[in-house]
Amino acid sequence: MFRLRRPSAKFAQVAQVAKGRTIIANGxxxxxxxxxxxxxxxxxxxxxxxxxxxxxxxxTGLVPVYLMPHPETILHAGAGYIFGMPGEGxxxxxxxxxxxxxLTRVLLGFALATALGxxxxxxxxxxxxxxxxxxxxxxGLRAVPGICWLxxxxxxxxxxxxxxxxxxxxxxxxxxxxxxxxxxRLAPPIYMQAxxxxxxxxxxxxxxxLIPLAMPNIxxxxxxxxxxxxxxxxxxxxxxxxxxxxxxxxxxxMLGRIDIIVVGILLIAVIGRICDRLLxxxxxxxxxxxxxxxx
Numbered sequence: 001m002f003r004l005r006r007p008s009a010k011f012a013q014v015a016q017v018a019k020g021r022t023i024i025a026n027g028x029x030x031x032x033x034x035x036x037x038x039x040x041x042x043x044x045x046x047x048x049x050x051x052x053x054x055x056x057x058x059x060t061g062l063v064p065v066y067l068m069p070h071p072e073t074i075l076h077a078g079a080g081y082i083f084g085m086p087g088e089g090x091x092x093x094x095x096x097x098x099x100x101x102x103l104t105r106v107l108l109g110f111a112l113a114t115a116l117g118x119x120x121x122x123x124x125x126x127x128x129x130x131x132x133x134x135x136x137x138x139x140g141l142r143a144v145p146g147i148c149w150l151x152x153x154x155x156x157x158x159x160x161x162x163x164x165x166x167x168x169x170x171x172x173x174x175x176x177x178x179x180x181x182x183x184x185r186l187a188p189p190i191y192m193q194a195x196x197x198x199x200x201x202x203x204x205x206x207x208x209x210l211i212p213l214a215m216p217n218i219x220x221x222x223x224x225x226x227x228x229x230x231x232x233x234x235x236x237x238x239x240x241x242x243x244x245x246x247x248x249x250x251x252x253x254m255l256g257r258i259d260i261i262v263v264g265i266l267l268i269a270v271i272g273r274i275c276d277r278l279l280x281x282x283x284x285x286x287x288x289x290x291x292x293x294x295x
Contacts, residue, residue: 069259077259078266081248091260094248099271101243102233105161106275109168110229116169117176117225118218122210124177125184142174146235154239164236171232172225179221183214212287219283226279230272245271 084093237246252260
């Protein structure tokens, strides 16, 4: 006859943990729809409040129309600028061309900053000699305002896309470099040593160990760099380029079209947010370590 053994304490503990996880999972499933709805609606709360306040102020006449147009005026101007509806004159249907020009400048400058900032940040974070060689120069240039580079860039590259790409890349480089350096420096050396003991080469260890460990800081630097890229696009398009979202804003200022100015600002904000979200998704698709950090 076989006797049934009583479950050990360890087995009971494991069973209890598994049961608890099941209850939590079921609770998440029941609250899943409500949680997703809250995640979608909560970011819209502040814009909705601002829009409501704007509408109330416009309706009551507390702010003159020439200082802040009515939301309906902005909506009509935006529709004409984006879709080419009649009544907007020279601005009708110009959005796609301006958007394409501005997006090209931002992406080129951001890509150049990323290609320089991430590798140099990794090297500076792991190799003391490189950090000593580079850090003083980088921190010195970081203190120079972007407007100071504008006349020099115009002399070097002339008026056009090259000047804007240079200014965007210069601005985006610093947050990307500094955040990557911090992430590489904070990566525990024991992981690299363990990889070397297992026969992992240095180059493979960078991609398989160092970059995943530094990924949270790399992501933070890329997102900051992308946001600054859109901010410095405004500076780059001050050089007299005929197209671009900033060029339209400056042209509208000269003509007194406050509605087009507000439309341009809102479009840059929305496009910047969409680009940040696309960067978020691209990092999740390309890097498993980024997917773990961005959940």
